[in-house]
Each structure stands twice: as structure tokens, then as C-alpha cells.
Amino acid sequence: MTIQELGSLGELVGALATVATLVYLATQIRQNTKAVRVSSHHSVTDSFNQINAIIGTNPSSARIFRLGLESPDSLDDDERFSFGYLMLAYMRVFETLYYQKGAGAVEEQLYASEQNSLKWAYSHPGARSWWQTNTISFSPEFRAEIDALIAEVSDAA
DSSP states (O other), X not given: OOHHHHHHHXXXXXXXXXXXXXXXXXXXXXXXHHHHHHHHHHHHHHHHHHHHHHHHHOHHHHHHHHHHHHOGGGSOHHHHHHHHHHHHHHHHHHHHHHHHHHTTOSOHHHXXXXXXXXXXXXXXXXXXXXXXXXXXXXXXXXXXXXXXHHHHHHHHO
């Protein structure tokens, strides 16, 4: 075998090794993407479950949240304060979900199903009222998303 043939054989082996490496890296990236999505899903649902646990296991919090959604004027100052923080916690989770969706870290199905929960919340006057006075602490992009969702809910009513 000549040096030129050995060089050609070396190039072929190098090319095959490069292709094998690229296939391996593509597989690793896919697995990592899947792991990130699973972790993001768990993180978001865990955050929602923490809020749900506060509301679901504490009758006082449940009452404040229910009345805050339905008729916030029936709450006293301290209860309105509590309702505001429950809503803030709820909306922070949604904002996180919104950004994770934009980054491709969350499945579209999770975002769509949680958006139904958000539509339900904003079908209540207390949530809409809270949003009108608390938008400043959220990004302009997220505010636009929620404003569009509220408009959709209002149009459907």
C-alpha cells in the first residue's frame, strides 16, 4: 500500500469517526433536551401544587382566594393583601411557564392546559381587577400575553 493510499484510508477513517461523533452528540443533545423539559415540567407543576396546597388545605386562604376572585370588595384590607399575594404567586408561576415555553423548555401541551386555568381565573372579576393594578411587576411581553388572554375571555363571555 502506498503512502497516498494510506492517506486516503486515513481520511476515510477520520470522516467515519466524525460522522459517528456527530451522531453521538445529536443523541446526547436530544436526551438532554428531554431531561430539561421533564425538569421544567416538574418545576412548574410543583410550583402550582404549592399554591394549590396553600389554598386547598387552609380554609382561610381558600375563602380569601374564592372571595377575591368573585367579589374582592367583600374582603377587608388584610384579606385583600393576602389575595394579592396569592395572585402574585400564581402569576409568577405563569410568567415562568411563559418564558420556559418561549425558550423551548416546556411542552406546548403543558402551556395550553395551564392557559385554560388562567382563562378560568380571569373569567372572574377579582382576578381582572387585580391584574389591572399589578401589571407593573411583570415584563411587557408577558403583560401583552395576559392582556390578550383577558380580552379573549371577555369576548367569550
